[in-house]
Amino acid sequence: MILEGTILRGRAFEPIEGRVVVEDGDIAAIEEDSVDSDAIVCPAFVNAHTHIGDSIAKEAGEGLSLEELVAPPDGLKHRLLRQADRSELVEGMVRSLSYMYRSGTGAFVEFREGGVEGVRAIRAALADSPLRSVVLGRETVEAMEMADGFGASGANDAEFGRERRATREAGKLFGIHAGEVDSSDINPALDLDPDFLVHMVHAKRLHLERVADSEIPVAVCPRSNLVTGVGKPPVEELAERTTVALGTDNVFLNSPSMFREMEFTAKLYDVSARDVLRMATVNGAELAGLDCGLVEEGRPASLLVLDGDSDNLAGAQNPIRAVVRRAETADVEQVVVPEA
Structure with missing residues:
Protein backbone atom coordinates (compact mmCIF):
# COMPACT_ATOMS: atom_id res chain seq x y z
CA MET A 1 0.00 0.00 0.00
CA ILE A 2 1.27 3.47 -0.92
CA LEU A 3 -0.33 6.63 0.49
CA GLU A 4 0.61 9.97 -1.05
CA GLY A 5 0.10 13.56 0.03
CA THR A 6 1.19 15.86 2.83
CA ILE A 7 2.47 13.59 5.58
CA LEU A 8 2.47 14.70 9.21
CA ARG A 9 5.65 12.86 10.17
CA GLY A 10 6.93 11.94 13.61
CA ARG A 11 6.18 13.37 17.03
CA ALA A 12 6.47 16.93 15.72
CA PHE A 13 3.98 16.18 12.91
CA GLU A 14 6.42 17.75 10.46
CA PRO A 15 4.48 18.34 7.21
CA ILE A 16 6.35 16.84 4.28
CA GLU A 17 5.24 16.10 0.73
CA GLY A 18 5.72 12.51 -0.29
CA ARG A 19 4.48 8.98 0.27
CA VAL A 20 4.07 6.43 3.04
CA VAL A 21 4.91 2.87 2.03
CA VAL A 22 3.07 0.19 4.03
CA GLU A 23 4.23 -3.42 3.97
CA ASP A 24 2.79 -6.27 6.07
CA GLY A 25 0.90 -3.82 8.25
CA ASP A 26 3.93 -1.68 9.13
CA ILE A 27 5.26 1.64 7.84
CA ALA A 28 8.20 0.44 5.74
CA ALA A 29 9.27 3.85 4.42
CA ILE A 30 8.42 7.55 4.37
CA GLU A 31 9.68 9.08 1.15
CA GLU A 32 9.94 12.82 0.58
CA ASP A 33 8.99 13.54 -3.03
CA SER A 34 6.81 15.71 -5.22
CA VAL A 35 3.46 13.94 -5.57
CA ASP A 36 0.18 14.69 -7.29
CA SER A 37 -2.08 14.46 -4.25
CA ASP A 38 -3.90 16.89 -1.98
CA ALA A 39 -4.38 14.27 0.72
CA ILE A 40 -3.23 14.75 4.31
CA VAL A 41 -1.77 11.62 5.92
CA CYS A 42 -1.62 11.58 9.73
CA PRO A 43 -1.90 9.04 12.54
CA ALA A 44 -5.30 7.52 13.18
CA GLY A 289 0.51 0.85 26.04
CA LEU A 290 -0.12 0.74 22.28
CA ASP A 291 2.53 1.06 19.59
CA CYS A 292 0.74 3.52 17.31
CA GLY A 293 -0.14 7.20 17.11
CA LEU A 294 2.80 8.36 14.98
CA VAL A 295 3.75 8.23 11.31
CA GLU A 296 7.25 6.82 11.62
CA GLU A 297 9.16 4.08 9.87
CA GLY A 298 8.86 0.78 11.70
CA ARG A 299 5.59 1.69 13.40
CA PRO A 300 2.36 -0.23 12.81
CA ALA A 301 0.44 1.48 10.02
CA SER A 302 -2.44 3.03 11.97
CA LEU A 303 -3.14 5.91 9.62
CA LEU A 304 -5.78 8.44 8.64
CA VAL A 305 -6.01 9.93 5.15
CA LEU A 306 -7.98 13.16 4.72
CA ASP A 307 -9.11 14.81 1.50
CA GLY A 308 -7.15 18.07 1.57
CA ASP A 309 -9.13 19.26 -1.46
CA SER A 310 -12.55 18.79 0.11
CA ASP A 311 -14.82 21.83 0.17
CA ASN A 312 -14.05 22.06 3.88
CA LEU A 313 -10.24 21.75 3.76
CA ALA A 314 -9.32 23.26 0.37
CA GLY A 315 -7.17 26.34 0.86
CA ALA A 316 -5.97 25.42 4.36
CA GLN A 317 -2.57 27.03 4.95
CA ASN A 318 -1.56 24.94 7.96
CA PRO A 319 -2.30 21.19 7.72
CA ILE A 320 -1.92 20.56 11.46
CA ARG A 321 -4.42 23.27 12.38
CA ALA A 322 -6.67 22.06 9.58
CA VAL A 323 -6.76 18.53 11.01
CA VAL A 324 -7.31 19.70 14.59
CA ARG A 325 -9.63 22.68 14.23
CA ARG A 326 -11.49 22.18 10.96
CA ALA A 327 -11.54 18.60 9.66
CA GLU A 328 -14.57 16.37 10.11
CA THR A 329 -15.79 12.90 9.28
CA ALA A 330 -16.88 13.94 5.77
CA ASP A 331 -13.23 14.73 4.95
CA VAL A 332 -12.02 11.20 5.71
CA GLU A 333 -10.84 9.31 2.62
CA GLN A 334 -9.35 6.23 4.27
CA VAL A 335 -8.54 4.77 7.67
CA VAL A 336 -5.78 2.17 7.81
CA VAL A 337 -5.58 -0.08 10.87
CA PRO A 338 -3.19 -3.04 11.04
CA GLU A 339 -4.72 -6.43 11.72
CA ALA A 340 -4.44 -7.55 15.32
Missing part, protein backbone atom coordinates in the same frame (compact mmCIF):
# COMPACT_ATOMS: atom_id res chain seq x y z
CA PHE A 45 -6.74 8.77 16.44
CA VAL A 46 -6.57 7.03 19.81
CA ASN A 47 -9.66 7.75 21.90
CA ALA A 48 -8.32 7.48 25.44
CA HIS A 49 -11.61 7.21 27.31
CA THR A 50 -14.96 5.81 26.18
CA HIS A 51 -18.12 4.24 27.55
CA ILE A 52 -19.69 2.95 24.34
CA GLY A 53 -22.23 0.71 26.08
CA ASP A 54 -24.20 3.94 26.48
CA SER A 55 -24.93 3.80 22.73
CA ILE A 56 -28.41 2.47 23.54
CA ALA A 57 -29.48 5.79 25.10
CA LYS A 58 -28.02 8.70 23.16
CA GLU A 59 -29.14 12.10 24.46
CA ALA A 60 -31.00 10.56 27.41
CA GLY A 61 -31.17 12.25 30.79
CA GLU A 62 -31.48 15.92 29.88
CA GLY A 63 -31.23 18.14 32.94
CA LEU A 64 -29.87 15.45 35.28
CA SER A 65 -26.78 15.94 37.42
CA LEU A 66 -23.64 13.90 36.85
CA GLU A 67 -24.49 11.67 39.82
CA GLU A 68 -28.01 11.11 38.52
CA LEU A 69 -26.62 10.30 35.08
CA VAL A 70 -23.70 7.97 35.72
CA ALA A 71 -23.04 7.24 39.41
CA PRO A 72 -22.99 3.50 40.15
CA PRO A 73 -25.04 1.51 40.85
CA ASP A 74 -28.30 3.37 40.14
CA GLY A 75 -27.42 6.29 37.88
CA LEU A 76 -29.56 6.53 34.75
CA LYS A 77 -27.03 4.83 32.51
CA HIS A 78 -26.62 1.88 34.89
CA ARG A 79 -30.39 1.39 35.06
CA LEU A 80 -30.67 1.54 31.28
CA LEU A 81 -27.82 -0.91 30.83
CA ARG A 82 -29.44 -3.40 33.22
CA GLN A 83 -32.76 -3.11 31.40
CA ALA A 84 -31.31 -3.45 27.89
CA ASP A 85 -31.58 -6.62 25.86
CA ARG A 86 -28.09 -8.01 25.12
CA SER A 87 -28.63 -7.95 21.36
CA GLU A 88 -29.72 -4.30 21.60
CA LEU A 89 -26.64 -3.47 23.66
CA VAL A 90 -24.27 -5.18 21.24
CA GLU A 91 -25.91 -3.62 18.18
CA GLY A 92 -25.61 -0.17 19.71
CA MET A 93 -21.90 -0.70 20.33
CA VAL A 94 -21.39 -2.06 16.80
CA ARG A 95 -22.83 1.13 15.36
CA SER A 96 -20.69 3.35 17.58
CA LEU A 97 -17.58 1.36 16.65
CA SER A 98 -18.44 1.80 12.98
CA TYR A 99 -18.84 5.54 13.45
CA MET A 100 -15.57 5.80 15.37
CA TYR A 101 -13.70 4.03 12.58
CA ARG A 102 -15.28 6.15 9.84
CA SER A 103 -14.38 9.29 11.79
CA GLY A 104 -10.68 8.45 11.95
CA THR A 105 -10.25 6.52 15.19
CA GLY A 106 -7.89 3.55 15.02
CA ALA A 107 -7.84 2.53 18.70
CA PHE A 108 -9.73 3.27 21.90
CA VAL A 109 -9.71 2.65 25.66
CA GLU A 110 -13.06 1.45 26.96
CA PHE A 111 -14.34 1.38 30.54
CA ARG A 112 -16.84 -1.49 30.18
CA GLU A 113 -19.71 -1.73 32.62
CA GLY A 114 -21.53 -4.95 33.41
CA GLY A 115 -18.82 -7.14 34.88
CA VAL A 116 -17.98 -10.31 32.96
CA GLU A 117 -21.10 -10.10 30.79
CA GLY A 118 -20.24 -6.51 29.87
CA VAL A 119 -16.80 -7.61 28.67
CA ARG A 120 -18.34 -10.46 26.68
CA ALA A 121 -20.77 -8.03 25.07
CA ILE A 122 -18.10 -5.66 23.82
CA ARG A 123 -15.98 -8.56 22.59
CA ALA A 124 -19.01 -9.63 20.54
CA ALA A 125 -19.41 -6.08 19.21
CA LEU A 126 -15.72 -5.98 18.25
CA ALA A 127 -15.80 -9.29 16.40
CA ASP A 128 -15.99 -7.71 12.94
CA SER A 129 -14.49 -4.30 13.78
CA PRO A 130 -11.03 -3.29 12.54
CA LEU A 131 -10.51 -1.08 15.59
CA ARG A 132 -7.81 -1.87 18.14
CA SER A 133 -9.27 -1.90 21.62
CA VAL A 134 -8.09 -1.77 25.21
CA VAL A 135 -11.09 -3.00 27.19
CA LEU A 136 -11.03 -2.40 30.93
CA GLY A 137 -13.52 -4.50 32.86
CA ARG A 138 -15.38 -2.97 35.77
CA GLU A 139 -17.07 -4.05 38.98
CA THR A 140 -15.28 -7.39 39.51
CA VAL A 141 -11.82 -8.93 39.42
CA GLU A 142 -13.27 -11.59 37.13
CA ALA A 143 -14.15 -8.91 34.58
CA MET A 144 -10.57 -7.62 34.75
CA GLU A 145 -9.22 -11.12 34.19
CA MET A 146 -11.32 -11.47 31.03
CA ALA A 147 -10.41 -7.97 29.82
CA ASP A 148 -7.22 -5.97 29.27
CA GLY A 149 -7.33 -4.44 32.73
CA PHE A 150 -9.60 -2.74 35.25
CA GLY A 151 -11.44 0.58 34.89
CA ALA A 152 -12.40 1.93 38.31
CA SER A 153 -15.02 4.51 39.18
CA GLY A 154 -13.98 7.21 41.65
CA ALA A 155 -12.12 6.18 44.80
CA ASN A 156 -14.98 7.53 46.92
CA ASP A 157 -17.25 4.83 45.48
CA ALA A 158 -15.03 1.97 46.72
CA GLU A 159 -11.49 1.41 47.97
CA PHE A 160 -10.39 -0.72 44.96
CA GLY A 161 -7.34 -2.05 46.83
CA ARG A 162 -8.13 -5.68 46.00
CA GLU A 163 -8.82 -4.86 42.36
CA ARG A 164 -5.60 -2.86 42.09
CA ARG A 165 -3.50 -5.68 43.54
CA ALA A 166 -5.10 -8.27 41.28
CA THR A 167 -4.64 -6.08 38.20
CA ARG A 168 -0.99 -5.47 39.03
CA GLU A 169 -0.39 -9.18 39.59
CA ALA A 170 -1.99 -9.90 36.21
CA GLY A 171 0.30 -7.34 34.55
CA LYS A 172 -2.67 -5.42 33.17
CA LEU A 173 -3.76 -1.80 32.93
CA PHE A 174 -5.47 -0.03 35.84
CA GLY A 175 -7.24 3.27 35.20
CA ILE A 176 -9.46 5.25 37.56
CA HIS A 177 -11.79 8.25 37.44
CA ALA A 178 -10.61 11.06 39.71
CA GLY A 179 -11.53 14.66 40.41
CA GLU A 180 -14.60 14.75 38.21
CA VAL A 181 -17.15 16.07 40.72
CA ASP A 182 -14.75 17.48 43.32
CA SER A 183 -11.20 16.93 44.55
CA SER A 184 -11.99 14.54 47.40
CA ASP A 185 -11.21 11.34 45.49
CA ILE A 186 -7.95 12.45 43.85
CA ASN A 187 -5.49 11.61 46.64
CA PRO A 188 -7.12 8.19 47.28
CA ALA A 189 -6.90 7.50 43.54
CA LEU A 190 -3.24 8.51 43.43
CA ASP A 191 -2.54 6.34 46.46
CA LEU A 192 -3.50 3.33 44.34
CA ASP A 193 -0.62 4.13 41.94
CA PRO A 194 -2.83 3.76 38.85
CA ASP A 195 -1.50 3.49 35.32
CA PHE A 196 -3.60 6.50 34.38
CA LEU A 197 -6.27 8.87 35.67
CA VAL A 198 -9.42 10.13 33.98
CA HIS A 199 -10.88 13.67 34.20
CA MET A 200 -9.00 15.53 37.00
CA VAL A 201 -11.33 18.51 36.59
CA HIS A 202 -10.85 19.66 40.18
CA ALA A 203 -7.13 19.00 40.56
CA LYS A 204 -5.44 21.42 42.94
CA ARG A 205 -1.74 22.31 43.02
CA LEU A 206 -0.94 19.48 45.45
CA HIS A 207 -2.58 16.97 43.13
CA LEU A 208 -0.84 18.40 40.07
CA GLU A 209 2.53 18.06 41.79
CA ARG A 210 1.76 14.48 42.81
CA VAL A 211 0.86 13.69 39.21
CA ALA A 212 4.11 15.25 38.02
CA ASP A 213 6.19 13.37 40.58
CA SER A 214 4.58 10.03 39.73
CA GLU A 215 4.42 10.72 35.96
CA ILE A 216 0.90 9.33 35.80
CA PRO A 217 -0.81 10.19 32.49
CA VAL A 218 -4.29 11.72 32.44
CA ALA A 219 -7.14 11.25 29.99
CA VAL A 220 -9.27 14.41 29.80
CA CYS A 221 -12.77 14.72 28.34
CA PRO A 222 -13.57 18.44 28.06
CA ARG A 223 -16.83 18.13 26.12
CA SER A 224 -18.24 15.64 28.61
CA ASN A 225 -17.27 17.82 31.56
CA LEU A 226 -19.03 20.76 29.94
CA VAL A 227 -22.22 18.78 29.31
CA THR A 228 -22.38 17.46 32.88
CA GLY A 229 -21.62 20.89 34.33
CA VAL A 230 -18.70 19.81 36.51
CA GLY A 231 -16.22 22.34 35.12
CA LYS A 232 -13.14 22.45 32.90
CA PRO A 233 -10.17 20.14 33.37
CA PRO A 234 -6.96 22.19 33.78
CA VAL A 235 -5.50 21.00 30.49
CA GLU A 236 -2.69 23.54 30.30
CA GLU A 237 -1.50 22.82 33.85
CA LEU A 238 -1.74 19.07 33.38
CA ALA A 239 0.13 19.22 30.07
CA GLU A 240 3.01 21.05 31.77
CA ARG A 241 3.42 18.14 34.19
CA THR A 242 2.46 14.88 32.51
CA THR A 243 1.14 13.16 29.39
CA VAL A 244 -2.40 14.30 28.56
CA ALA A 245 -4.65 12.33 26.22
CA LEU A 246 -8.12 13.07 24.87
CA GLY A 247 -11.23 10.94 25.31
CA THR A 248 -14.87 11.40 24.37
CA ASP A 249 -16.38 9.67 27.44
CA ASN A 250 -20.03 8.55 27.45
CA VAL A 251 -21.65 8.03 24.06
CA PHE A 252 -25.05 8.99 25.42
CA LEU A 253 -23.66 12.47 26.21
CA ASN A 254 -21.36 13.09 23.22
CA SER A 255 -20.62 11.52 19.87
CA PRO A 256 -17.34 9.55 19.96
CA SER A 257 -15.77 11.94 17.44
CA MET A 258 -12.15 12.87 18.01
CA PHE A 259 -12.55 15.65 15.45
CA ARG A 260 -15.11 17.33 17.70
CA GLU A 261 -13.02 16.71 20.83
CA MET A 262 -9.89 18.18 19.24
CA GLU A 263 -11.63 21.26 17.89
CA PHE A 264 -13.32 21.95 21.22
CA THR A 265 -10.05 21.53 23.14
CA ALA A 266 -8.02 23.63 20.71
CA LYS A 267 -10.48 26.51 20.88
CA LEU A 268 -11.16 26.35 24.62
CA TYR A 269 -7.57 26.15 25.87
CA ASP A 270 -4.29 27.95 25.25
CA VAL A 271 -2.59 24.92 23.73
CA SER A 272 -1.15 24.55 20.24
CA ALA A 273 -2.83 22.52 17.51
CA ARG A 274 0.29 20.33 17.48
CA ASP A 275 -0.12 19.56 21.19
CA VAL A 276 -3.82 18.77 20.75
CA LEU A 277 -3.02 16.39 17.89
CA ARG A 278 -0.54 14.62 20.17
CA MET A 279 -3.29 14.32 22.81
CA ALA A 280 -5.52 12.67 20.22
CA THR A 281 -2.90 10.26 18.88
CA VAL A 282 0.46 9.29 20.40
CA ASN A 283 -0.36 10.41 23.96
CA GLY A 284 -3.41 8.16 24.04
CA ALA A 285 -1.38 5.32 22.56
CA GLU A 286 1.30 5.68 25.24
CA LEU A 287 -1.30 5.89 28.01
CA ALA A 288 -2.78 2.61 26.78
